[in-house]
Amino acid sequence: MKGNGRRIVEVNDLHHTYLRGSPLEVTALKGVTMEVYEGEVVGIIGRTGAGKSTVVQHLNGLIRNREPGKVIIDGQDMSDTSLDITTIRQKVGLIFQRPEEQLFERLVGDDIAFGPKKLGMPREERRERVRWAMEMVGLDFDRFKNRFTFSLSGGEMRKTAIAGVLALRPKVLILDESTTGIDPRGRRDLLSRIKGLNREHGITLICVSPNMEEVASMVDRIYVIDDGRTVMNDTTREIFARPEELRRYGLGVPQVSAVASRLAEKGLAMPRTPLTVAEAEEDIWRILSS
Numbered sequence: 001m002k003g004n005g006r007r008i009v010e011v012n013d014l015h016h017t018y019l020r021g022s023p024l025e026v027t028a029l030k031g032v033t034m035e036v037y038e039g040e041v042v043g044i045i046g047r048t049g050a051g052k053s054t055v056v057q058h059l060n061g062l063i064r065n066r067e068p069g070k071v072i073i074d075g076q077d078m079s080d081t082s083l084d085i086t087t088i089r090q091k092v093g094l095i096f097q098r099p100e101e102q103l104f105e106r107l108v109g110d111d112i113a114f115g116p117k118k119l120g121m122p123r124e125e126r127r128e129r130v131r132w133a134m135e136m137v138g139l140d141f142d143r144f145k146n147r148f149t150f151s152l153s154g155g156e157m158r159k160t161a162i163a164g165v166l167a168l169r170p171k172v173l174i175l176d177e178s179t180t181g182i183d184p185r186g187r188r189d190l191l192s193r194i195k196g197l198n199r200e201h202g203i204t205l206i207c208v209s210p211n212m213e214e215v216a217s218m219v220d221r222i223y224v225i226d227d228g229r230t231v232m233n234d235t236t237r238e239i240f241a242r243p244e245e246l247r248r249y250g251l252g253v254p255q256v257s258a259v260a261s262r263l264a265e266k267g268l269a270m271p272r273t274p275l276t277v278a279e280a281e282e283d284i285w286r287i288l289s290s
């Protein structure tokens with residue numbers, strides 16, 4: 001069973017054209033199909049310009065569809081004109097690829113409190129939400145709440161943007177290349193906190209990332225998008241066991257998975273495609289000691 005078996009995101013044959021009818025028209029999506037179940041951690045990978053960001057912007061209604069294809073979020077059809085988009089935005093939190101575009105208040109605390117305030121949440125509760133969200137991303141409340149957003153480092157801006165989305169307690173959290181620009185340790189730390197949100201709070205995660213190591217360690221299932229279409233869809237291990245196919249779409253596999261497939265070509269098959277160093281270590285140890 002995937003997640004808890006309840007489908008929360010459904011995308012069916014989605015098409016999207018930017019600047020339709022102008023000389024600059026770009027057909028970004030030509031048939032994307034995917035589904036995500038509640039409690040899952042799903043990855044979206046694809047070469048640059050494949051359409052990943054366009055897809056995820058459809059999922060929280062930042063882009064609405066006027067072309068063929070369906071997007072259904074938690075049972076609600078996004079093309080329904082009577083749909084209250086604010087309820088969708090609250091359910092599906094999207095962290096943009098460029099977090100600085102997501103911050104608009106002068107102070108960090110105010111920025112994170114913006115969503116809850118708009119929902120009319122009382123002051124005290126709001127403060128607790130902000131404190132919780134900052135704690136979740138690893139920003140010290142007392143040290144950062146009165147900092148100017150423009151004075152933050154790139155990584156701190158990302159964390160602030162993530163906290164602002166978390167403060168709304170979304171059911172689905174979408175990260176669009178959200179760890180780019182954070183140092184390796186900060187990245188590991190943030191990813192494990194985000195993973196914790198899934199484990200402890202059941203938040204469904206959709207991760208777009210150019211880093212295959214990161215994808216391998218984070219997600220259970222992967223959708224590969226190429227030239228605006230879904231071209232592969234399987235468990236993380238199955239996807240990374242197909243390096244030639246991925247290469248056709250301009251993608252690679254994690255280094256440890258590559259080592260395993262090279263060894264297999266030379267006649268030393270590993271019991272599974274390792275996704276992390278820890279898995280490879282475990283398997284190699286077992287082979288050597290048997």
Ligand SMILES: Nc1ncnc2c1ncn2[C@@H]1O[C@H](COP(=O)(O)OP(=O)(O)OP(=O)(O)O)[C@@H](O)[C@H]1O
Binds near residue numbers: 018053
């Ligand atoms: N606002 C826009 N106006 C016009 N064209 C756009 C716009 N946003 C994206 N595109 C085009 O749509 C296509 C898909 O872009 P998208 O940003 O979804 O790709 P992506 O897979 O997220 O790429 P990346 O990995 O570089 O972030 C690209 O050809 C891009 O140039």
Ligand SMILES: [Mg+2]
Binds near residue numbers: 052053097176
């Ligand atoms: Mg993108």
